[in-house]
Amino acid sequence: MNALFRLLIIDNEEKMCRLLKTYLSRDGLSIETAVSGEEGIAKFREQPFDVVITDLKMPGKSGLDVLKEIRMLSPDTDVILMTAYATAQTAVEAMKKGAYDYLIKPFDFEEILLKIDHILNQKKLLRENIGLKEKLQSKYSFENIVGLSGAMQDVFKLVKKVADADTTVLIRGESGTGKELIAIAIHQNSHRAAKPFVAINCAAIPDNLLESELFGYTKGAFTGANRRKPGRFELAADGTIFLDEIGDLSPALQAKLLRVLQNKTFEPLGGTETIQTQARIIAATNRDLEAAVKEGSFREDLYYRVNVFPIFLPALRDRKEDTPELIEHFVKKFARKPLKISPEFVQALQVYHWPGNVRELENVVERAVILSDGEQLTVQQLPPHFTLNSPSVSSLYDIPDEGVELVQIEKNLIRKALEKTNGNKSRAAKLLGITRRRLYSMMERLELI
DSSP: OOSOEEEEEEOSOHHHHHHHHHHHOOTTEEEEEESSHHHHHHHHHHSOOSEEEEESSOSSSOHHHHHHHHHHHOTTOEEEEEESSOOHHHHHHHHHTTOSEEEESSOOHHHHHHHHHHHHHHHHHHHHHHHHHHHHHHHHOGGGSSOOSHHHHHHHHHHHHHTTSOOOEEEEOOTTSOHHHHHHHHHHTSTTTTSOEEEEETTTSOHHHHHHHHHOBOTTSSTTOOSOBOOHHHHHTTSEEEEETGGGOOHHHHHHHHHHHHHSEEOOBTOOOOEEOOOEEEEEESSOHHHHHHHTSSOHHHHHHHOSEEEEOOOGGGOGGGHHHHHHHHHHHHOSSOOEEOHHHHHHHHSSOOTTHHHHHHHHHHHHHHHOOSSEEOGGGSOGGGOSOSHHHHGGGOOOTTOOOHHHHHHHHHHHHHHHTTTOHHHHHHHHTSOHHHHHHHHHHTTOO
């Protein structure tokens, strides 16, 4: 164990300080001593300690004086008082002022060792929980989800606005665009962040099992149900439940979910007890729900209940300017050593249409990192269909000996794209692999508008 915790021993008897320091010394604990309350407080002001053991009766500052100052300087520090002159009154006073415990001299050294171990184990657990929470918040904070494009910045603005509300959110987008990451970001930036986040993919579980997964079941509800099992809504409690691929729910489960949204109640399978839920619902789908409503495969009343605050995630082909940053992000994630990224590698991935979106890009980069033997990622680590050697792509990168005028090439490409789409800027932007906003920006810069 690394030296993570600090212990201060204060006693006007140097022998007691030495004995305690020798007995309590172990890996993971840095121990200092002081022979007066004044010296102890001075050391504490230089750098706070996690635990302080102090004698009660000392010349100058008493143990109670030390306790009072330490509680003001660092409320999280635990203080143990020692005394040979114990009275019920002093014990009560010490505990009222915030002492962790009170030991009467002479005491068993094993007793104080157990108390210190208990305090440090509690502090270690608290640090791990705080660290895990910070790690999750960092990983899933919307500021840290890769996306500098205008389209993704618009998504982040919506996440920021809705995060701390209790509104039902519907995240729309193709498979692989990162819908669950956005759902987690909403949860982590809300007042429910410390509460559970429970996710379920409605398309991945057979319909006959999905009801019990969502709402749980009682003992004896069906053959083999030998105990009560809570469902995902119950496990989510007053946190967040994420219903991925909600568009694949059967009509029967759509009706049950509608009741949860309307009344905040449900019954476990096989049970009669009505359970209340305070969970916030975030749903996601890659289906065209409007078309599903028209054809009758998705309930209109449920559609209006879940579509309160829609967030549309753009496909990767509609935000290709994010590709270089995403590549760098995934290289850092998978590489065990620093890896350079060749311009050709980036170009090959930027011109690809990405039917599987960010998830497909992540898989391609992971494969390339595994195949890489050198210090740089090149097109040689990409699957054959990514190569830049096909005539339709390689010609874009051929530079004649006399050189080229890049601005003129940009102008010509934009003009040709607009001609091909009869002036439709949205379609022209798609042909060029950029967003409509980026196209307008380029046209303004090149004085085409």
